[in-house]
Amino acid sequence: MTFLHPLLGWGFLSLPIILALYLLKRKYEIQVVPSTFLWKKTARELSADRPFQRLKKNILLPIQLLIAAALVLALMQPVLTGNVGGETLMIFDLSASMQASEAGVSRLDEAKAAAGGVIDGLGANDALTILAVGRDTRQLLSRSTDRDAARRALNRLSATNGDVDLSGALSLAEAMKKELGGLNIIVFSDDFVPQSGVAVHNAAHGAQNRAALSFYAEGQTGYARVANFGDDAEITLACYAEGELCDARTLSIPAGETAGATLHVPDCRWAYVEIQEADAIAADNRAYYVFGEDTQYTVAISEDAGVFLESAVNLREDIRLLRVSDEELSGIEADAYIYGTDALFFSLDAQQTEITAAEEALEVPSGESIALSGADELTASLTLKDVAVRAYRPLTGGRSLMRIADHSVMAAGERTVALGFDIHDTNLPMKYDFPILVQNILNDLLPEGAENVGEGLCGEGISIRLRENGDSAQVVLPSGARVALDSSGNFTQTDEVGLYSVVENVDGAVETRYFALRMPSSQSDVRSVAPSVEADGSSANFESGRPLNRVLIACALVLLMLEWVVRRRVA
Amino acid sequence: MLKDTFLSRLDALRLAMKHPAHGGSGGMRRSKRLGSSAEFSDFREYVAGDDIRRLDWNAYARFDKLFMKLFMDEQEAFVSILIDGSASMAEKRAETVRAAEALSYLALGGGDRLRITWLGEGECRQSALLAGRSAYPAAAEFISGGEMRGRISLPEALQKMPPLPKGVSILLSDGYFDQGMGQTLDFLRYARQEVLLVQLLSAQEMNPTLQGALRLRDAEGAGEVDLLLDGAALRQYQATLHSFLAQTREDCLYRGAAYMLLCDDAPFEERFLPALARSGMSVE
Numbered sequence: 001m002t003f004l005h006p007l008l009g010w011g012f013l014s015l016p017i018i019l020a021l022y023l024l025k026r027k028y029e030i031q032v033v034p035s036t037f038l039w040k041k042t043a044r045e046l047s048a049d050r051p052f053q054r055l056k057k058n059i060l061l062p063i064q065l066l067i068a069a070a071l072v073l074a075l076m077q078p079v080l081t082g083n084v085g086g087e088t089l090m091i092f093d094l095s096a097s098m099q100a101s102e103a104g105v106s107r108l109d110e111a112k113a114a115a116g117g118v119i120d121g122l123g124a125n126d127a128l129t130i131l132a133v134g135r136d137t138r139q140l141l142s143r144s145t146d147r148d149a150a151r152r153a154l155n156r157l158s159a160t161n162g163d164v165d166l167s168g169a170l171s172l173a174e175a176m177k178k179e180l181g182g183l184n185i186i187v188f189s190d191d192f193v194p195q196s197g198v199a200v201h202n203a204a205h206g207a208q209n210r211a212a213l214s215f216y217a218e219g220q221t222g223y224a225r226v227a228n229f230g231d232d233a234e235i236t237l238a239c240y241a242e243g244e245l246c247d248a249r250t251l252s253i254p255a256g257e258t259a260g261a262t263l264h265v266p267d268c269r270w271a272y273v274e275i276q277e278a279d280a281i282a283a284d285n286r287a288y289y290v291f292g293e294d295t296q297y298t299v300a301i302s303e304d305a306g307v308f309l310e311s312a313v314n315l316r317e318d319i320r321l322l323r324v325s326d327e328e329l330s331g332i333e334a335d336a337y338i339y340g341t342d343a344l345f346f347s348l349d350a351q352q353t354e355i356t357a358a359e360e361a362l363e364v365p366s367g368e369s370i371a372l373s374g375a376d377e378l379t380a381s382l383t384l385k386d387v388a389v390r391a392y393r394p395l396t397g398g399r400s401l402m403r404i405a406d407h408s409v410m411a412a413g414e415r416t417v418a419l420g421f422d423i424h425d426t427n428l429p430m431k432y433d434f435p436i437l438v439q440n441i442l443n444d445l446l447p448e449g450a451e452n453v454g455e456g457l458c459g460e461g462i463s464i465r466l467r468e469n470g471d472s473a474q475v476v477l478p479s480g481a482r483v484a485l486d487s488s489g490n491f492t493q494t495d496e497v498g499l500y501s502v503v504e505n506v507d508g509a510v511e512t513r514y515f516a517l518r519m520p521s522s523q524s525d526v527r528s529v530a531p532s533v534e535a536d537g538s539s540a541n542f543e544s545g546r547p548l549n550r551v552l553i554a555c556a557l558v559l560l561m562l563e564w565v566v567r568r569r570v571a
Numbered sequence: 572m573l574k575d576t577f578l579s580r581l582d583a584l585r586l587a588m589k590h591p592a593h594g595g596s597g598g599m600r601r602s603k604r605l606g607s608s609a610e611f612s613d614f615r616e617y618v619a620g621d622d623i624r625r626l627d628w629n630a631y632a633r634f635d636k637l638f639m640k641l642f643m644d645e646q647e648a649f650v651s652i653l654i655d656g657s658a659s660m661a662e663k664r665a666e667t668v669r670a671a672e673a674l675s676y677l678a679l680g681g682g683d684r685l686r687i688t689w690l691g692e693g694e695c696r697q698s699a700l701l702a703g704r705s706a707y708p709a710a711a712e713f714i715s716g717g718e719m720r721g722r723i724s725l726p727e728a729l730q731k732m733p734p735l736p737k738g739v740s741i742l743l744s745d746g747y748f749d750q751g752m753g754q755t756l757d758f759l760r761y762a763r764q765e766v767l768l769v770q771l772l773s774a775q776e777m778n779p780t781l782q783g784a785l786r787l788r789d790a791e792g793a794g795e796v797d798l799l800l801d802g803a804a805l806r807q808y809q810a811t812l813h814s815f816l817a818q819t820r821e822d823c824l825y826r827g828a829a830y831m832l833l834c835d836d837a838p839f840e841e842r843f844l845p846a847l848a849r850s851g852m853s854v855e
Contacts, residue, residue, distance in 0.1 A: 036795065
């Protein structure tokens with residue numbers, strides 16, 4: 001046991017003072033009376049009537065001394081210390097799952113309460129460091145012995161809506177441990193895998209949660225997917241168009257399964273589906289869809305293009321692929337076309353004429369390899385390391401971007417970009433360079449609009465492509481707060497779940513566009529109970545300290561009442 | 572000495588006795604013997620030698636026969652005034668003296684013989700035998716000369732006294748005796764005394780105004796008692812007092828003694844006669 005304010009122990013001097021006052025108070029004034037005959041009888045009757053009378057002298061003084069002692073001890077704030085002392089580092093997991101409410105208390109609140117117990121149990125000279133791990137790691141308290149500051153730091157903690165990575169904080173903890181020696185590391189988390197030398201407060205006890213995983217609309221039909229991270233349940237899913245209820249469905253979803261629902265969505269700029277039943281995490285009960293205007297590109301792609309190419313193109317969420325045969329290609333209305341077998345063309349025209357490929361394929365000479373012709377936006381970030389090409393057809397037209405033995409094998413025109421080899425004759429699709437190359441080409445031909453965001457995840461920075469002729473831009477958060485955007489369009493305040501709006505001044509007019517951010521679905525599954533033992537099997541739990549001042553104050557009150565009862569009975 | 576106006580009111584009264592007097596002749600109390608008083612008792616036939624002054628001539632005229640008128644004899648009673656001279660009476664000394672003087676005056680005015688006794692610690696001081704109103708100043712002087720100090724036990728003090736002749740004993744005391752008044756009254760009854768107990772209490776004893784934490788020390792040296800005198804304690808005292816007074820009255824009633832309570836909470840002259848009347852010890 002330790003005392004947080006030992007200097008207040010001077011208060012014990014009140015005990016002899018009370019004793020002295022008591023003794024002085026008990027001095028009787030002598031009064032001579034003709035006879036004590038009747039007074040003795042009176043005293044006997046009083047004693048007989050009041051059993052407490054006889055005890056009065058014996059009880060009141062010790063009671064009063066005990067009251068004073070209890071109050072002085074309470075002021076000294078005695079604490080039963082836990083097994084945590086010296087230097088202590090607390091690491092708080094602020095991931096979205098820490099919002100999960102179990103028995104009315106969120107995991108983070110439970111963790112904060114446990115941490116409060118640890119703080120109560122620290123000795124007067126024990127230092128505490130607090131790290132909060134959200135999107136990034138923040139140091140809220142650094143080796144402080146100030147309990148009030150520690151509690152204030154705890155109060156400032158709030159769960160984010162995103163994923164977190166505790167590894168950075170643990171690395172920092174390990175570095176501190178090496179520097180300080182006996183550092184107690186306590187992680188307050190709900191999915192931390194115990195490690196040797198790290199105590200864990202496991203805030204996860206298993207909770208029932210449902211999440212709206214996604215919502216997509218095409219025309220007036222919305223497609224929603226809902227996951228049930230709990231027991232078998234019937235879930236009511238309501239659809240709102242710009243806040244107005246427009247449709248609802250009841251879904252029976254077995255435990256651990258997902259289910260889809262089709263809902264009617266009227267013409268609107270944005271809509272969302274919402275799970276009506278309360279569950280562990282409220283933040284994942286909504287999924288938004290923002291209708292884009294001219295944001296959806298349709299790209300016709302030859303059905304022989306192959307899965308690698310399709311996957312690379314699909315990385316652009318604003319592109320809808322239409323797989324067609326080469327014969328059908330010219331009859332399809334699309335924003336761009338990807339076709340060709342011996343050579344691959346990315347073109348805005350179904351039949352481009354800017355760039356032509358040689359009729360005859362050439363073998364790559366011995367000792368030659370594919371190489372960049374020079375720096376260009378289309379080949380930015382490409383290395384072409386270990387890329388091999390079996391045969392190629394030299395390209396004519398456009399500017400050359402890649403070469404093999406002085407032959408252009410990648411060329412770019414105004415409306416077309418061509419690769420002078422069959423992608424089945426090269427290992428390029430299996431290299432990191434391939435999706436980069438495809439995205440570079442698509443970005444050149446089909447530049448992403450300002451509505452490029454559409455939907456994203458909380459906690460991740462996003463890049464908003466601003467209008468070229470815009471004067472200023474702001475992002476209005478779901479909470480209503482406004483954040484100015486600089487010309488780069490990089491936006492990092494993505495902690496809130498919900499609908500964001502981008503407000504721009506374009507040629508004197510205000511244009512508003514929307515995007516929505518949601519919780520990562522990995523955070524929605526809060527069924528699991530994290531283990532709370534160390535990797536070596538030993539218990540990783542810690543004992544919290546227990547402040548005794550409340551107990552002492554309660555004792556003082558009880559004694560005060562007892563003293564009052566005794567006084568009342570004898571008076 | 573009592574005021575003359577008060578004494579003149581006492582002139583109309585005398586002490587009442589339940590039983591006939593057995594004192595010497597010449598008194599004013601009716602005795603069992605037939606005598607020369609004016610109070611008619613009976614007739615009997617004349618026999619030779621009878622005092623012809625007592626022949627009833629009216630009866631002779633009517634019946635032609637001589638009848639003698641018989642009259643009650645009147646004798647004096649013997650009255651003892653016994654004063655408790657313990658220290659507890661000191662506070663009530665003035666009241667005691669006044670009561671003793673008034674009773675002495677009544678006894679002397681009633682033609683009784685009177686002896687006053689101060690019952691003190693270890694000794695009894697007795698006055699001479701007094702008779703007639705003219706002896707009142709001497710009685711008052713003896714009464715006022717008495718001392719009140721120390722502790723006494725009334726039964727022991729009475730036993731040490733010379734035997735009391737049959738008569739009336741008036742005992743003035745506060746009655747503060749552990750054994751109560753029963754033993755004392757029994758002793759006086761055994762001594763063929765018709766008893767009047769005059770219990771004297773001060774206003775402070777009847778309605779104490781003491782307050783706070785007090786160590787009450789007995790004036791007779793009977794020890795001390797510590798008390799926190801608050802409302803409840805004083806209420807308990809009143810209950811104890813009333814129980815004590817009721818017990819004393821009951822002791823008197825049980826033994827055929829008259830009882831009179833005097834408290835100095837009002838002028839003596841206003842309280843004495845009503846209290847005496849209530850006790851049944853006065854007749855006009």
